[in-house]
Amino acid sequence: MSVLDIKGVTKQFGNVRAVDSFALTVGDGELVCLLGPSGSGKSTLLRMIGGFETPNSGSITIDGEEVIHLPPERRPTGMVFQSHALWTHMNVFKNIAFGLKLRRIPAAEIKRRVDEVLDLVGLTGYGNRQTHQLSGGQQQRVALARSLVLEPKILLLDEPFASLDQHLRERLREEVRDIQQRLQITTLFVTHGQDEALSMADRIVVLRDGRIEQVAAPDILYREPATPFVAGFIGTMNLIEGEVKDKRFTHSNFSHPLPIADGPAIFAVRPEALTIAPASGEGTAKIHRVTDYGTHGLVDLELHDGTRYKSMVPEARDWRSGQPVTLTPRVYSAYRNNAVAYRSS
């Protein structure tokens, strides 16, 4: 039953604004992903919520209570670090019980709660193990249990799966999502992987240079990116820079109707929405390379000025490199001044 409210938070490191007037409200039981390239300020933001960095200005409230002046040990937040940061001189049980002991909870109650949370993360009976006897995934589960056992109001996850292999990452992703939904715990999740964000989040915040580019549900983010940066960062997007004149967009020998005013624009089309057809003569583009993924093929196209774009085709073997083709965008949009200027259909 907790709501996290962040208003106008700014953090400056020397001359660099790591986080710039950030505002966000995370609803009760919601899982919000902070997504962005490294250096976009997402970790700094999480550390400010956890109390490990102090913002230069702004306010952070949890259930209406200002926490900005509280040290980490007095905030109702629980953080899971990328490096899991387990205490190697304690076994699994002691790692999880440490926070409860600090709260002077009776030993029997501690035992019960630790066992309960070990069940929850799927490590029943692992209490006596030393941390170095665990695999990477198990260590991260212990780190999660260590936070969850204290029943924090807000759970903060700082790229928790970054050091794990792809297969394990996908499994843990689902498990964490299940646990989060079962406990209905308000969660903020930092990642630089779009897969992770798209598969887990209720809402995604895309960050760039300490500023919010877009806040939206995963399906909206993919289909209606608000800026060219988001369009390029989530999934693959052909971003073609050119000029609009007389309701027509032109770049090199690619041209398409675009009903906006004259001037520069970025034409955006996903590879799966760009159809190609064999051309007689020299066509609009030439196939540079065909990659066969079995389920589909990906064709690299080269326009006459040498710029390259991608198109997804149902069957890779229908195409060969060097072949001239014509391009037909089915679903597309256009950006001008870092904002959407047009969206088809």
Next chain:
Amino acid sequence: MAVDSTYRPPREIDWTGIGFAVVLTIVIVFPLIVVGLWAFADVWRYPSVLPQQFGLRFWYQTLSRPDVWESITTSIELSVTVTLISAIVCLPAAFAFARLQFPFRSLLFFSFIAGQAFPKFGLLVAIAGIFLSLNLIGTFWGVVLIQLVGTLLYMIWIPVAAFQGVSPRMEEAARDVGASPLRVFWSITLPQAGPTIGAAVLLTFVNTFYETEGAWLIGAPAVHTMPILMISFINNQPVIQYGAVLSAILWLPSFFALLFARRVISGGSFARGFGA
């Protein structure tokens, strides 16, 4: 036909390794054996390879001397005092060096190596001059002070490495679950750095126990430590056995130190103290 599923390459003989082992054995173990033999030799005359008569005669004679017992007591008192004071002064300093930023940090840090980098005797003579005017020459506390200088390197450099080796994330995780900064230090930082700091304390104790230059220059003529007594035995007595017995007794701290190291300190963390 059954085929052995695991292929084992033919074992090569590591001649270089064996060579090193033999040389080290000769250099380290052989002198120890000779001294050990002398300590238990009641009669050993040229040209016999082994003593003609083994026995404890010289042990009785050595241990019945009051100056030997006095020197043992003095040495233990000195080493314990120096190690304790050094720990109290140096460990907080090491923590500060490892975690805080302050002006002239590196300069101060490297100054501790100065005591080891320059010929020590010149430094000691200069300090002795100052101690003379302070009436510290020939006193217990004078020797404590001079030996403290020698411990700085071990007690600061090794613990600094130990504290720096503790991941800041581990400490943050402890803050996160509700531990105050002081509690984090006691429950996380110190146990994490503990084995390496143990190594530093051990090295300090053993090195202080064997220290001779400072103890002789500042302590003479009133303070006699075991190594100094041994030197005077070797220099002034025609009987080799006195020196040998005393040197065998001097092995004890090293022996206990090694036992302690094996029990308490894992090889890895011991090595980490030296930056390995």
